[in-house]
Amino acid sequence: ILNVEQSPQSLHVQEGDSTNFTCSFPSSNFYALHWYRWETAKSPEALFVMTLNGDEKKKGRISATLNTKEGYSYLYIKGSQPEDSATYLCAAYNFNKFYFGSGTKLNVKP
């Protein structure tokens, strides 16, 4: 079992604020790191899949970085909007399995 940890557990920000959260994972035997967005009453959907140390990926106002040597990834949201409210999950992918963290629940207040 790979231990994937996310922080903070929850976050409340105002519309327009920029924010970031952390995912930490075992750096040994690293294969891939995933970020998922999970809206209430829906199912998780993939945001990013990252495999290389130093990877940076961007989708609109959301971006992510990866450090495989020290075992962490950051997810950034620039200028948060109420529609960004969701739980953001990261998952370490190895041995054909996805090991999920417990998520960061983001609430963006208008």
Add this chain to the structure above:
Amino acid sequence: DAGVIQSPRHEVTEMGQEVTLRCKPISGHDYLFWYRQTMMRGLELLIYFNNNVPIDDSGMPEDRFSAKMPNASFSTLKIQPSEPRDSAVYFCASSSGGENTEAFFGQGTRLTVV
């Protein structure tokens, strides 16, 4: 493709009854996963299949839980007998495998055992 399809979406059953959850993965995906979501443990992997064969069932909590995948387009997760502590949302996901694979999730089945 319609994505991963789970049924039923909601299930309420009495303690001691048998419960069967169903999943249809995305066509062509070789991997199928069953997860359970709880407040305490988040998304917990129960079992996964590769090419219809169960590979790792170490996450299955007890013998009351069993899963099958009789063919590439169908899987079931059965709980017999069910208990109140089994109440949770159960997700099925499928993936194609490989370095840049991602997990595609179904809508989940919310199980309530009373």
